[in-house]
Amino acid sequence: MQRRYRTVPDLKANESARAIAFDDSALACKLTSMGLLPGTRIEMIRKSPFGSAYYVKADGVRLALRQEEAASILLEL
Amino acid sequence: MNDVDGSPTLKIALIGNPNSGKSTVFNQMTGLRQRTGNFPGVTVEVKEGTLRFPSGHEATLFDFPGTYSLYPTSSDEKVVASVLTNPADPYFPDAMVYVADVTKLEKHLLLFTQLLDLNIPLLLALNLSDSAAELGIKVNASKLSESFGVPVIPISGRTGHNTMRLILELEKMVKSHRSTVNSQQSTVNSQQSIVNSQQSTVNSQQSTVNSQRSTFYPLTDSEKQVSEAIRQNLGVQNPYRALLLAHHSNWLHFLNAQEKETVSTIVSTKNFQSLRAQVDETLERYDRFIPISQAAVVSPPAFPNTPTDRIDAVLTHRLGGPLIFFTVMMLVFQAIFDWSVYPMDWIESGFALLSDFLTAQMPAAWYTELITDGILAGLGGILVFVPQIAILFLLISILEEVGYMSRVVFMFDKTMRRFGMNGRSMVSLISGSACAVPAIMSSRTIGNWQERLITVMVTPFISCSARIPVYLVLIGLAVPAIKLGGVLSLQSLVFGAMYVLGVLAAFATGWIMKHWLHRREHSFLAIELPVYRMPHWKNVLMNVWEKVKAFMVGAGKIILVVSIALWGLSRFGPGDSVEQADRAAQTEALQSSLDSGETQGLVQQRRLEASWAGQAGKVMEPAIRPLGYDWKIGIALLTSFAAREVFTGTLAVLYNMGGSEADINDRNDNEAKATLRERMKKEKFGDTGKPVYSLATALSLLVFYALSMQCFSTLAVVRRETGSWKWAALQFTFMSIAAYLGAWAVYALFS
Numbered sequence: 001m002q003r004r005y006r007t008v009p010d011l012k013a014n015e016s017a018r019a020i021a022f023d024d025s026a027l028a029c030k031l032t033s034m035g036l037l038p039g040t041r042i043e044m045i046r047k048s049p050f051g052s053a054y055y056v057k058a059d060g061v062r063l064a065l066r067q068e069e070a071a072s073i074l075l076e077l
Numbered sequence: 078m079n080d081v082d083g084s085p086t087l088k089i090a091l092i093g094n095p096n097s098g099k100s101t102v103f104n105q106m107t108g109l110r111q112r113t114g115n116f117p118g119v120t121v122e123v124k125e126g127t128l129r130f131p132s133g134h135e136a137t138l139f140d141f142p143g144t145y146s147l148y149p150t151s152s153d154e155k156v157v158a159s160v161l162t163n164p165a166d167p168y169f170p171d172a173m174v175y176v177a178d179v180t181k182l183e184k185h186l187l188l189f190t191q192l193l194d195l196n197i198p199l200l201l202a203l204n205l206s207d208s209a210a211e212l213g214i215k216v217n218a219s220k221l222s223e224s225f226g227v228p229v230i231p232i233s234g235r236t237g238h239n240t241m242r243l244i245l246e247l248e249k250m251v252k253s254h255r256s257t258v259n260s261q262q263s264t265v266n267s268q269q270s271i272v273n274s275q276q277s278t279v280n281s282q283q284s285t286v287n288s289q290r291s292t293f294y295p296l297t298d299s300e301k302q303v304s305e306a307i308r309q310n311l312g313v314q315n316p317y318r319a320l321l322l323a324h325h326s327n328w329l330h331f332l333n334a335q336e337k338e339t340v341s342t343i344v345s346t347k348n349f350q351s352l353r354a355q356v357d358e359t360l361e362r363y364d365r366f367i368p369i370s371q372a373a374v375v376s377p378p379a380f381p382n383t384p385t386d387r388i389d390a391v392l393t394h395r396l397g398g399p400l401i402f403f404t405v406m407m408l409v410f411q412a413i414f415d416w417s418v419y420p421m422d423w424i425e426s427g428f429a430l431l432s433d434f435l436t437a438q439m440p441a442a443w444y445t446e447l448i449t450d451g452i453l454a455g456l457g458g459i460l461v462f463v464p465q466i467a468i469l470f471l472l473i474s475i476l477e478e479v480g481y482m483s484r485v486v487f488m489f490d491k492t493m494r495r496f497g498m499n500g501r502s503m504v505s506l507i508s509g510s511a512c513a514v515p516a517i518m519s520s521r522t523i524g525n526w527q528e529r530l531i532t533v534m535v536t537p538f539i540s541c542s543a544r545i546p547v548y549l550v551l552i553g554l555a556v557p558a559i560k561l562g563g564v565l566s567l568q569s570l571v572f573g574a575m576y577v578l579g580v581l582a583a584f585a586t587g588w589i590m591k592h593w594l595h596r597r598e599h600s601f602l603a604i605e606l607p608v609y610r611m612p613h614w615k616n617v618l619m620n621v622w623e624k625v626k627a628f629m630v631g632a633g634k635i636i637l638v639v640s641i642a643l644w645g646l647s648r649f650g651p652g653d654s655v656e657q658a659d660r661a662a663q664t665e666a667l668q669s670s671l672d673s674g675e676t677q678g679l680v681q682q683r684r685l686e687a688s689w690a691g692q693a694g695k696v697m698e699p700a701i702r703p704l705g706y707d708w709k710i711g712i713a714l715l716t717s718f719a720a721r722e723v724f725t726g727t728l729a730v731l732y733n734m735g736g737s738e739a740d741i742n743d744r745n746d747n748e749a750k751a752t753l754r755e756r757m758k759k760e761k762f763g764d765t766g767k768p769v770y771s772l773a774t775a776l777s778l779l780v781f782y783a784l785s786m787q788c789f790s791t792l793a794v795v796r797r798e799t800g801s802w803k804w805a806a807l808q809f810t811f812m813s814i815a816a817y818l819g820a821w822a823v824y825a826l827f828s
Contacts (some may be wrong), residue, residue: 023353026599032359033146035184043384049395052491053500053602060379061184062389062606064487064500069603070728 007053008070008077011044017075018042019058024072031073033059042073087136087251088168089128092157092192093176094185095143095609098204100124101234102176104615106244111186111238119205122743123156123168131241132250139168147191147321148355150601151524155328161195162321165333172198172251174243179203179216179231182374186366187359189225189459193293194317198254199227202243206231213377220373223295235613276399294362296320306343311336348771357482365728385608389484398488405481406507409472413511420464428457447647455640458722459633462512463625465542469511471617472626473504483604490602496584497591499523500602502532506583508624509539510576513791514632515624517798525600534808537791538583538782540576541796543721545784548575551723554754555775571779578783582815632790639789640723643716647727658687685727690715704781704817705774705824707762718787729753777820785816 011017013072019040035057036042045062047056052067065073091106093099107126124140146156147161160168173192177185182203192199203209203216209231222229228246230728232239296304300320307319326332326340344351391397432449439445476482482504490500501523508516516536523529540548549572556568649655662683666676685691692709701711709728760769786792786809796805 022356025356027601027603028356029146029148029352029359030520030601030603032152032356032363033148033187034605035181035187037363045389046393047395048393048491049488050397050491050495053486053487055389055393055606059184061181062385062608064483064490064602064604064606066490066602069601 004077005074007075008042008044008065008073009067010055011042013044013046014020016041016043019073020076021074022072023074024068026074031069034063035059035071036063036073042075080652086286087134087172087685088170089136089247089251089611090160090168090170090173091138091140091176092173092188093204094145094178094188095183095475096605097176097178098234099143099176099657100242100616100619101142101613102174102202102204102232103138104619105234105237105240107138111342126248128244130244132248134248134273135245136171136251138789139170139770144188146188146359148324148359150599151522152529153207153521154527156526158321158325159329159331161192161197161330162325166331170197172200172247172254174200174202174247176202176204176234179204179209179374179538180205180214182216182370183367186370187362190362190366191317193225193227194315196315196317197721198250200243200247200250201225201227201229203229203231204234207233207236207238207487215375221369224369224373228300292317293365295360297354297357298483299347300354301346303343303349306347307340310339310343323349324355369430383608385480386611389606392481393484393488400417402485402488403687405476406725409469410510413468413474416468417464421461424461424464424701425457428460432457443648447644450648451641451644452637454644454723454726455637458640459636461722463629465545466511466515466628467625469508470515470621473508474620475612477620478610478617480607480609483606486602486604487606494528494535496587497528497599498530498535498605499525499528499532502528505532505536507581509536509541511627512541512632513537513539513788514544514794515627517791518627518631518793520798525598527591527594527596527598528600530594530799530804531587533795534590534811535583535803536585537786537788537795537808537812538579538784540579541788543788544575544782545725546722547717548572548779550728550753551775551782554757555772555779556769575779575783578780581785582819586811586815611661632788635793639718643690643718643723645689646693647685647688647712647716649689650684654687655684658683685712703824704820705769705771705777705828707760707769709760710769710778712732712772714781714787718789721782721787724782725753728757771828773824777824778825780823781816782821783816784819786812 005020006017019036019038019042021038022031040058043057045057047054048064052071054065054067056063056065056070091099091103100218103124105125106128108559123142126138126140128136128138132134141157141160142153146159147158149155149158160166160170163169175192177189182679189199189201201221203221205219206216209216216231218229218231228250230239230243230246232243294317296316301316303323304316304319307313307322308316311319311322313319313322322329322332323344326337326344329337332340343349366784391399432453435449435453436445439448473482476485485503486500488500489503493500502520504522505516505520508519513536516539517533520529520532522537552568552571556571560565561567561570650658659680662680663676666679671679690712691708693715694708697711697715698706698708701714706714713724713727716727757770758768761767762769792805792809795808796802799805
């Protein structure tokens with residue numbers, strides 16, 4: 001089945017997309033408090049050296065996110 | 078604590094997001110008049126400083142841990158929510174200063190608007206106003222002040238710009254709030270008195286708005302119901318504070334069981350979805366303050382490729398990043414060793430001189446020995462590590478201030494998680510190479526309890542500065558001074574291997590604990606990678622001072638007590654056994670016509686052998702024989718429980734060196750070390766007549782010292798940080814078993 005959304009780990013380096021929702025309330029609480037909101041444009045900068053973590057830019061703020069954290073952010077297609 | 082006019086000292090809280098430059102502002106406002114208080118109940122430190130108003134009045138300023146919201150995810154952040162929801166808390170502020178990074182104002186106002194709703198006098202300090210000007214960001218402070226109803230002051234923690242204005246405004250705000258409250262309480266017709274107090278204040282506009290402002294975030298219907306019910310049942314005045322109780326009742330320490338029960342009943346009967354409500358509230362707040370901040374801030378379009386991006390392209394590169402990290406760490410360790418040599422020498426020779434002086438001046442009695450061999454030796458043993466600890470924390474603080482440490486957390490999060498820890502554990506493990514005490518305290522930023530616990534449990538495996546003297550003597554004894562391929566010294570290689578062994582033990586333990594504990598709990602990385610900036614030296618030096626103080630006070634006290642106790646154990650023996658040994662040694666010396674130095678050495682040796690510590694060593698011998706140790710080494714193992722480096726000093730006495738113990742630990746005094754090594758080589762087992770210090774025994778001792786938990790200070794800190802002796806006891810047991818088995822295996826392998 002075709003997924004109807006993408007998540008942050010689907011982004012290639014330097015690619016960006018708007019966040020539309022979160023699929024985990026606890027993570028949503030943490031991420032929104034750090035300024036990552038639905039509607040924020042998220043740019044993938046790079047993966048961490050050993051994988052499983054992502055360096056992203058959200059509206060000028062640089063964030064390091066884990067796999068689960070990044071995957072909980074649903075992006076527009 | 079009372080102020081000059083008899084009213085209690087004002088308490089002012091400094092609150093803000095991480096990376097808001099709050100500590101810099103704190104240092105500017107308080108100067109050096111600050112100390113670290115320990116937070117009761119939870120193990121988080123809140124820095125306290127004295128704030129002096131120009132009027133002569135004083136207030137206490139509390140620097141709370143940086144947090145993004147009143148919905149916290151780590152024990153560090155929980156402090157803020159826990160204090161602000163409890164007006165009876167000793168830290169509950171009379172007024173708050175909120176520090177926001179004005180260059181990222183939209184990201185920094187969430188917590189500010191939450192504080193607004195608590196109805197405590199609040200002031201908004203727009204920090205980094207100098208950087209904002211450089212970036213071409215224009216902020217209309219009076220517009221913000223009007224919209225939020227609180228005083229707003231642009232400041233710069235870096236240059237100190239407007240610090241005085243901030244303090245003046247703060248005093249004015251507090252005064253007018255007090256007079257309002259006082260007049261409300263004292264007069265029946267309160268309305269009139271508010272008018273009076275308004276007239277009496279010169280610039281009352283902002284301050285009265287402050288005490289009369291309406292709430293920023295209107296509670297939803299379901300939140301209102303919950304909040305109202307909690308207000309009635311628990312007697313809480315502020316609606317938002319009541320709502321916070323509903324969110325946090327399960328972990329707030331100040332609520333008693335009955336109150337917790339009441340709150341959770343209300344939450345469940347009203348079917349209140351806490352997490353959902355937190356997210357909705359957060360988003361609603363953004364919707365409300367973003368237009369305000371957009372109307373007051375004009376910023377030029379951001380540059381797509383800033384210096385920070387270019388630096389990170391290198392420093393967090395998939396291959397280059399870790400490589401650079403390891404190079405940086407090598408340089409850091411090189412610096413520690415190179416720079417600490419001289420100050421350590423000064424401290425050691427200073428204590429040796431003082432000890433000699435006292436021995437010469439004071440009568441030869443037990444209390445002189447108590448002072449020189451107990452107290453002075455203990456103090457010297459503490460202070461000698463200060464240079465290494467200070468240098469390591471100086472370098473770590475610089476890396477932290479610059480912004481590099483959060484990149485390290487990002488790069489190694491995955492690796493650390495595999496071993497039950499968190500990227501943030503890297504900072505603790507690196508610090509552990511100086512001293513486990515401040516290192517364990519730095520684990521407080523880790524939100525997940527299990528990850529934090531594992532970090533606390535494995536950090537003491539990292540070879541700390543106290544192990545270095547032991548390593549040096551034993552390696553010199555056991556490892557031939559040859560160069561592999563003409564360049565690589567075999568001794569340095571083994572020295573490095575000891576560090577590797579510690580790291581491996583830490584990671585293996587982490588892995589075991591991860592699989593054993595196996596607790597499912599939300600764990601966060603989500604960390605902001607701040608813009609690279611020049612370190613602020615005042616912050617760096619304050620941080621170094623804090624860490625050194627943590628070591629000297631936290632570890633030092635205990636090292637001193639244990640060192641005095643051990644002095645007693647090695648000075649006195651059962652009955653008059655020590656005196657007998659003394660006389661026997663004198664006779665023996667006389668018979669073999671030794672000179673006075675040799676006699677003194679022999680007497681010292683025999684007395685120690687006859688003391689309680691000596692007896693204990695003999696009792697221990699069967700247990701440590703499989704590791705290749707005789708009872709003399711047993712004594713040294715016991716005495717080094719105060720601090721590991723005592724090992725070499727004890728051996729110096731046992732092997733009748735006669736000379737000053739300090740010489741042995743003096744890295745430049747190769748003669749003293751060589752002498753000790755010569756003596757050690759001559760030692761033979763009493764029964765078999767084989768030499769004690771074979772290669773196998775020396776290697777076995779090295780492994781033992783790398784793995785064993787011979788530091789009572791660390792255990793005390795572990796108890797404090799984990800809240801029970803259980804984990805400290807487990808750590809002690811586990812590390813002792815690991816050390817025993819490791820040493821046994823090495824001995825078996827090489828003998």
